[in-house]
Every structure is written in C-alpha cells, then in structure tokens.
Amino acid sequence: MNGLLTTTVGSFPKPDYLQKARNDFYRGKLSAEKLHELEKQATREVIQKQEEIGIDIIVDGEMYRGDMVTYFAEYLEGFKISGFVRSYGNRYYRKPIAVGKIGRKAPVTVDWFRYAQSLTKKPVKGMLTGPYTIMDWSFDEYYPSRRDFTLALAEVVHDEALDLQKAGAQYIQIDEPAISTRVEEIDLAIESMKIVTKGLKVKTITHICYGDFEKIYPKMLSLAVDQIDLELANRDFALLDLFRKTPFTKEIGLGVLDVHRHDVDSKEKVKRGIKKALEILPPEKIYVDPDCGLKTRTSEEAFAKLRVMVEARNEVRKELEGDLAWAHSKK
Amino acid sequence: MMENKMILTTVVGNYPKLTEGPVSATNVRQAIHRRDVGEITETELEKIFQENTSRVIREQESLGIDIITDGQIRWEDIVTPLAAKIEGFKINGLTRFFNNNVYYRRPVVVKKLEWKSPATVETYRFAKSQAKQTIKAVLPSPFTFAVLSEDTVYKDEKTLVFTLADILNCEAKALEAAGAPIIQFDEPALVFNKEKVTLAIEGLRRAMAGVKVKKGIRTYFGDLSGILDPLLDTDMDFIGMDFVSTDGNRKLLAKKKISKGLGAGVVDARNTKLEDPKALEALVRELVEKTPQLYISPSCGLEFLPYASVAPKLSRMVEVVRRINGKGGCS
Numbered sequence: 001m002n003g004l005l006t007t008t009v010g011s012f013p014k015p016d017y018l019q020k021a022r023n024d025f026y027r028g029k030l031s032a033e034k035l036h037e038l039e040k041q042a043t044r045e046v047i048q049k050q051e052e053i054g055i056d057i058i059v060d061g062e063m064y065r066g067d068m069v070t071y072f073a074e075y076l077e078g079f080k081i082s083g084f085v086r087s088y089g090n091r092y093y094r095k096p097i098a099v100g101k102i103g104r105k106a107p108v109t110v111d112w113f114r115y116a117q118s119l120t121k122k123p124v125k126g127m128l129t130g131p132y133t134i135m136d137w138s139f140d141e142y143y144p145s146r147r148d149f150t151l152a153l154a155e156v157v158h159d160e161a162l163d164l165q166k167a168g169a170q171y172i173q174i175d176e177p178a179i180s181t182r183v184e185e186i187d188l189a190i191e192s193m194k195i196v197t198k199g200l201k202v203k204t205i206t207h208i209c210y211g212d213f214e215k216i217y218p219k220m221l222s223l224a225v226d227q228i229d230l231e232l233a234n235r236d237f238a239l240l241d242l243f244r245k246t247p248f249t250k251e252i253g254l255g256v257l258d259v260h261r262h263d264v265d266s267k268e269k270v271k272r273g274i275k276k277a278l279e280i281l282p283p284e285k286i287y288v289d290p291d292c293g294l295k296t297r298t299s300e301e302a303f304a305k306l307r308v309m310v311e312a313r314n315e316v317r318k319e320l321e322g323d324l325a326w327a328h329s330k331k
Numbered sequence: 332m333m334e335n336k337m338i339l340t341t342v343v344g345n346y347p348k349l350t351e352g353p354v355s356a357t358n359v360r361q362a363i364h365r366r367d368v369g370e371i372t373e374t375e376l377e378k379i380f381q382e383n384t385s386r387v388i389r390e391q392e393s394l395g396i397d398i399i400t401d402g403q404i405r406w407e408d409i410v411t412p413l414a415a416k417i418e419g420f421k422i423n424g425l426t427r428f429f430n431n432n433v434y435y436r437r438p439v440v441v442k443k444l445e446w447k448s449p450a451t452v453e454t455y456r457f458a459k460s461q462a463k464q465t466i467k468a469v470l471p472s473p474f475t476f477a478v479l480s481e482d483t484v485y486k487d488e489k490t491l492v493f494t495l496a497d498i499l500n501c502e503a504k505a506l507e508a509a510g511a512p513i514i515q516f517d518e519p520a521l522v523f524n525k526e527k528v529t530l531a532i533e534g535l536r537r538a539m540a541g542v543k544v545k546k547g548i549r550t551y552f553g554d555l556s557g558i559l560d561p562l563l564d565t566d567m568d569f570i571g572m573d574f575v576s577t578d579g580n581r582k583l584l585a586k587k588k589i590s591k592g593l594g595a596g597v598v599d600a601r602n603t604k605l606e607d608p609k610a611l612e613a614l615v616r617e618l619v620e621k622t623p624q625l626y627i628s629p630s631c632g633l634e635f636l637p638y639a640s641v642a643p644k645l646s647r648m649v650e651v652v653r654r655i656n657g658k659g660g661c662s
Contacts, residue, residue: 082603083351083637088425088434089407090363092349095637097603137432141604181430260424 001321003283004274004313005056007253009207009229010127010173011068011293012061013302018042022066039064040115047119049303054310057171057287058124060116062295068129068175069137070096076156078102082139096138102152107163114167123171126164130176130206131157131196132189137178147188154195165202173205174225177292180211186219194224205229205253209292213239218246229253231291234260237273243280252281255291256312257305262297264304270312283320288313338615338625338652339397342645343549343571343596344409344469344517345632346387346402351639359383359404380405384454385461394642395649398465398513398626401458408435409471409517410479416450417498419443423481429519429552431601431635439481440491446498449505456509467513468506472548473499473534474527478520492530496537503542513545515571515594519631522553522573528561539567547571549594551631554579559589568592574614575599575630581614584621593622596630598648603640605647612651619655627652 014022021038024030046061065071073079073096080099084092109126117124131153135146143149161172174196179189197204207229208220220228232239232255256273257265270288277286288309294302348359362379365371387402406412408428414420419442425434455468471479473496477488485491503514516538521531539546548562549571555562556579562570569592572580595618598606619625627648633641 083639084347084349084360085637086348086433086634088428089411089436090360090367092360139603141602178432181427181432 001283001317001324003286004317005287006310006313007055007057007125007171007287007289008050008059008306009253009255009290009293010059010062010125010175011065011295012046012059012063013295013297013299014063015042015045015299018063036064043112043116044119047116047124050306051120051122053303053306054314055306056122058116058120058122059127060112060124062127062293064112067093068177068293069134070094072108072129072134073138075106075108076102076104078142079138096134098138098140098142098149100142102149102156104156104159108160110160110163110167113164113169117168124169125205126161126167126169126172128157128160128164128172128174128196130174130179130189131192132185133176133178136181146185147191150188150192151195154192158196158198161196161200161204165200169202171203171205172200173207173229175207176223177207177209179208179220180213180216183212183215186216190219190222190224197224203227205251205287207253207292210234213242217242218249221249225250227251227253227287229255229287229289231255232273233258233265233269233291236269237276240276240280248280251285251287252277253287253289256288257290257309259290259292259294259297259305262301264301264308267308267312267315270309271316274313274316278316278320283317338619338627338656340395340645340649340652341398341467341594341626341628342391342396342400343551343594343600343628343630343632344400344403344515345406345634346391346400346404347634347636347638347641348383348402348404349638350386351637381457384458388458388461388466390642391645392462392464394645395653396464396645398467399462400467400469401454403469403632405454409519410438410476411436413450413471413476413499413502414438414480416448418445418447419484420480426479429523431552433635435479437479437481440484442484444484444494444498446501449502451502452505452509455506455511459510465512467515468503468511469515469517469549470499470502470506470538472516472518472520472531473538474524474531475518475520477534478524488527489530489533492534493537496534499538500540500542503538503546507542507544511544513547514539514542516546516548518548518550519552521550521558522555525558528558532561532565535567536565545569545592547592547594551596552576554583556580556583559583559587563589563591569594569624569626571626571628572596573630574618575601581617584618588621591622592624592626593618594626594628596628598629598644600629600631600633600644601635603636605640605643608647608651611647612654615651615655 025035042063078100079096082095135150204225205227210231256270366376391399420438426437477492547567547569551573571594573596
C-alpha cells in the first residue's frame with residue numbers, strides 16, 4: 001500500500017569520533033580537509049543506517065552542522081558570529097549577528113545534498129532553516145525591523161531551495177521551530193514562507209516545534225507548504241483533537257517519538273498515534289517521523305527509537321491492508 | 332552617595348559569565364564542566380564562582396553603574412538556585428524561557444514545599460564584601476516562579492503562588508538581615524499573563540510583607556498596558572518596565588506620571604546593536620519627568636548578550652545619564 005511513509009526531522013547524533021574531530025578542529029589540531037573526510041564518513045554511516053532500518057525518505061543527518069541557524073549564517077554574506085551566549089545551564093553557543101545586507105555567495109547545502117543522494121536510491125530530503133527562525137535566533141544590527149530582516153532572509157532561502165530542486169531534491173523541508181514562540185508574528189512567518197516556496201514544484205515541508213498551537217491554528221495552515229511536521233508524541237497526540245474540530249488541510253508530518261526522552265518509545269504508543277491520525281487523514285497524507293531532530297540522543301537511542309517507529313508503521317499498514325482485503329472480499 | 336543624583340543607573344540581574352579571550356583559568360563554563368566530571372572539587376569551583384563574582388562587580392563599578400548586582404554567576408537560570416534549596420521540588424527537563432531561544436530547567440512540585448535555609452544569602456554576603464557600590468538582591472517573584480514551575484501537588488495556581496510567596500518572604504527577610512538595602516522581584520511572566528495581575532500582586536504582597544528595605548518588581552519582555560494601575564496601588568517602592576521590547580510602556584506613560592520609583596529598561600539587552608545616544612537621551616529625558624526616582628537600566632538581564640556587547644552598551648547608558656544629571660540641575 002501507499003502512504004504512511006517514514007522519515008526523520010533532520011539531525012542525527014554525531015558519532016564520538018566526529019565530536020572529537022570537531023573539537024580538535026576548533027582547537028587548531030585538525031585540518032579542515034580531515035574534518036570534512038570524517039563528516040563524509042559519518043554521513044555515509046548514518047544513511048546506511050537509515051536504509052537498514054527501513055526509513056523511506058532519507059536525510060543526510062547534518063553531520064557537518066553545529067547549529068541549525070549559525071551554520072547557515074556562517075555561509076551567508078552580511079552575518080558575523082557573536083561570542084558565547086548562554087543557551088541554558090552550562091550550555092553556550094555563538095549566535096549570528098546581521099551586520100550588513102544578507103546575501104548568498106554560493107549554494108550552502110547543495111554539495112552535501114548531492115553527496116548524500118549519491119549514496120542512496122531512496123529520496124534524500126533537502127534541509128533548510130526558515131527565514132523567520134533565522135531572524136528570531138539572530139541578533140540584528142542592520143535591518144530596521146524584524147520584518148525587513150525576515151523578508152531579506154526569505155529571498156536567500158528561496159534561492160537555496162531552487163538550487164536544491166535543480167540538484168534533484170524531491171522533498172525540501174524548511175524548518176521554522178521559532179514560529180510557535182511568538183504567535184503574534186505568525187503573519188510574518190506566513191508572508192516569508194510564501195517567498196521561500198514560490199515556484200517550487202517539489203514537495204515542501206515545514207517543521208514547527210511545540211508551542212501555543214491553539215493560538216495559531218488553523219491560521220498556520222496558510223503556510224505555503226504541502227506538509228506541516230509537528231511534535232505530537234510528547235503531548236500524547238493531544239494536538240490531533242484540535243484538528244478534529246477544524247480540518248487539517250495539509251499533509252502531516254506525524255511526530256510519534258518523544259526525542260527528549262532517553263527510553264525507547266513503546267510500539268503500542270506509536271501505533272496508537274498513527275491510528276489516531278488515520279481517523280482524520282488518509283494514509284497517503286501522513287508521514288511518520290520523530291517529534292524533532294535526533295541529535296540530542298545517543299546513536300543507540302536514536303536507532304532503537306527509529307526501529308520501533310518502522311515496526312509500528314509496518315504493523316499498522318498490515319492491519320490496514322487486512323481491512324482493505326476484507327472490504328474487497330465483501331464487494 | 333547616591334541621594335544627590337536624580338537619575339541612577341542599574342542592571343536588572345544577570346551578567347555574562349564568560350569573558351572572551353585568554354581567561355580560561357577562571358572560566359566558569361570549564362570549571363563547572365570539570366566539577367561535573369570530577370576533575371575539580373566543589374570548593375575549587377566555589378573559588379572560581381567567587382573570582383567571577385568579584386570580576387563582574389568590578390566591571391559594573393568601573394563602568395559607572397550605581398546600583399549593581401552580584402551578576403548571578405551561580406544561577407543556572409532564574410528559578411533553579413532557589414528551587415534546588417526548597418524542599419519539595421524536583422528539577423526537571425528543559426523548557427523554553429518565555430519568547431527567547433533560551434531554556435531553563437522546569438522545577439516540578441512533587442511534595443508540599445518548605446523553605447529550609449536561605450539559598451542566596453551567603454552569595455549576597457560575599458558580593459557585598461566585594462562591592463563599593465550599593466548591591467541589590469534579586470529574586471523571582473512568586474507568580475513568575477509559579478508560572479515557570481509544574482505543580483503535581485497543590486493543583487491550584489493560587490495556592491502555589493501563595494506558598495511560593497511565603498517561601499520567598501523568608502528568603503527576602505534573610506537577605507534584609509544580611510544587609511541588602513534593595514530587594515527586587517523579577518516578574519517577566521506578568522506581561523504574558525495580564526489577566527492574572529491580581530494574583531501576581533497578591534503574591535507580591537505576601538512576599539514583601541514585613542520587608543522594610545526598598546522593594547519592588549521588575550517586569551520585562553513586554554509592556555504593562557492595561558495592568559499598570561493595580562501595580563501602582565501597592566506598597567512597593569519601585570516598578571521596573573521594559574521600554575525596548577515594545578513601545579507600549581512609552582505610550583502608557585505619555586500622559587501619566589507615577590508616584591513610585593521607575594526602573595526603566597532603555598538599553599536593549601536582547602540585541603547587540605548599540606543604542607543611538609540621541610534617541611536614548613530623548614527617551615531618558617522624557618522618563619525623568621514621570622517619576623520621583625528614575626533608575627535607568629538595560630531592558631532585562633545581560634546574559635542574552637555576548638560579553639563583548641555589554642561594556643559598550645552600559646558605557647553608553649552611563650554616559651547619557653551623566654550628561655542629563657550634569658545639566659539637569661537636579662541635585
């Protein structure tokens with residue numbers, strides 16, 4: 001049967017040797033070439049692993065990205081990178097600062113996309129961070145307003161998406177986790193997504209993290225994408241009830257694994273989530289995936305979780321096929 | 332020392348813990364990490380906390396800040412240091428800190444809460460011994476503390492707020508006894524929950540009950556439109572307002588004076604862009620007419636900024652205030 005395709009949200013945990021190599025690189029103890037080689041090795045491994053587990057739509061795992069916003073800023077014109085700011089507790093990161101007009105010298109992710117796609121026959125998703133999130137997670141010393149800054153970024157992300165499409169990507173995901181943080185700016189997020197996906201013919205997806213969905217639903221359905229990917233497992237799929245009242249008019253990326261928990265989710269829970277989604281959407285409009293990126297888990301945890309996800313999907317499919325066969329036999 | 336100046340300068344609370352450059356021997360981040368992996372002892376870490384507390388006190392003083400803080404060098408976030416000392420809390424997973432891309436650990440009430448001993452007094456005493464300037468003590472307000480917590484015991488918001496208020500009252504009195512001349516309660520949750528202003532005020536009344544030194548609240552991340560009047564109708568000595576995140580507070584005071592001290596956040600503590608001195612001066616001149624005592628400060632804690640941005644911003648703020656104080660003839 002078609003439908004209930006499995007995928008992931010984007011990031012995978014970096015293997016220990018790559019973590020160490022990244023640290024050595026920042027301390028000047030490892031060359032950029034050597035680091036790049038190891039990033040490629042880790043990319044090969046993570047793609048192989050996804051194939052082995054049976055994931056339908058592959059990601060490159062983002063082995064070469066530190067952070068989903070700073071990574072892009074490092075490659076774009078008009079940004080510099082700040083000193084350390086605190087993320088939480090004893091965790092710090094460097095944050096982009098817009099200091100001039102934002103522009104793109106060359107494609108940022110296309111080489112990695114091509115490399116990843118060369119390793120598998122399955123489709124590889126192009127993975128981008130959306131303009132609203134880049135804006136919200138950066139400092140701005142150049143643009144007069146949040147809107148001006150976001151719209152400038154939207155043009156750049158649009159160019160990158162066009163290049164990914166040209167390189168053969170069948171799926172392009174534009175992550176906007178910041179959308180749910182400031183519900184009063186949903187119109188800006190919608191306006192900028194229109195620019196990003198304008199003229200794209202491939203399937204477009206956006207991932208939004210958990211927030212005040214009650215306040216942005218059904219308005220978020222105006223985001224110019226084919227699919228909205230949501231965290232559902234960490235609130236036990238309660239969000240789906242909201243979609244019962246006002247129909248969910250897009251495809252859904254159905255988060256079925258709680259990525260913030262170490263323990264492996266139960267197959268029953270995953271099946272329950274998929275079945276609950278099937279009550280409101282047909283299988284071909286449901287893409288089964290984890291709640292969020294997997295980079296905060298260990299490799300063992302991440303792969304064990306994904307195995308459960310694929311098994312659960314397979315069992316639900318079998319049950320559906322059984323139902324179909326039964327329905328046909330009655331005709 | 333400070334009474335003959337019309338406008339005083341202050342900071343809201345925290346100060347960047349990490350400097351940039353070769354100061355690794357006293358780097359708080361590395362030290363905490365080394366304590367976590369057992370390379371240094373708790374006592375050695377304490378020494379580094381003290382060194383850094385002294386450092387941020389010296390920095391604030393040399394930049395010309397009149398009323399300083401200890402920089403909250405030990406604070407993981409606004410609630411953890413207190414929650415860890417209060418019996419009945421369990422510190423849980425990461426949660427977004429209001430509308431910032433910053434996270435804190437959510438305390439969970441797992442049994443009835445009880446104040447056992449002061450959490451902040453020892454640090455306050457040390458900071459006071461290092462400071463030439465007035466040093467204020469900062470606590471979360473009971474309402475904000477409750478909003479940031481998860482309650483599995485009282486199951487009633489009012490009971491939780493009042494319980495926390497009584498606990499914070501013990502802490503405030505202990506700080507008063509240790510010589511704190513000013514106690515500030517941080518109330519960021521209020522601007523996102525305006526409908527609960529009565530509950531927040533009732534909590535503050537209990538938290539401030541019997542405290543004889545100067546006391547007040549600090550709101551930030553939004554404005555007080557619609558809820559300023561009930562806040563003025565309390566016996567707190569000052570109210571802190573954010574004039575950066577929105578223009579709501581400026582509009583609110585356009586046709587109004589207040590009878591309390593005004594803590595005015597006029598320097599953007601969430602963006603690296605350096606303030607235009609003329610615009611800053613115009614704003615401060617406008618605000619000085621509105622209150623019997625103006626305290627000029629950044630819009631919120633300084634930890635949202637990289638270290639390198641802090642000194643230029645505070646210097647600019649002090650320079651503007653000195654210019655107005657010098658010419659104002661208010662002494």
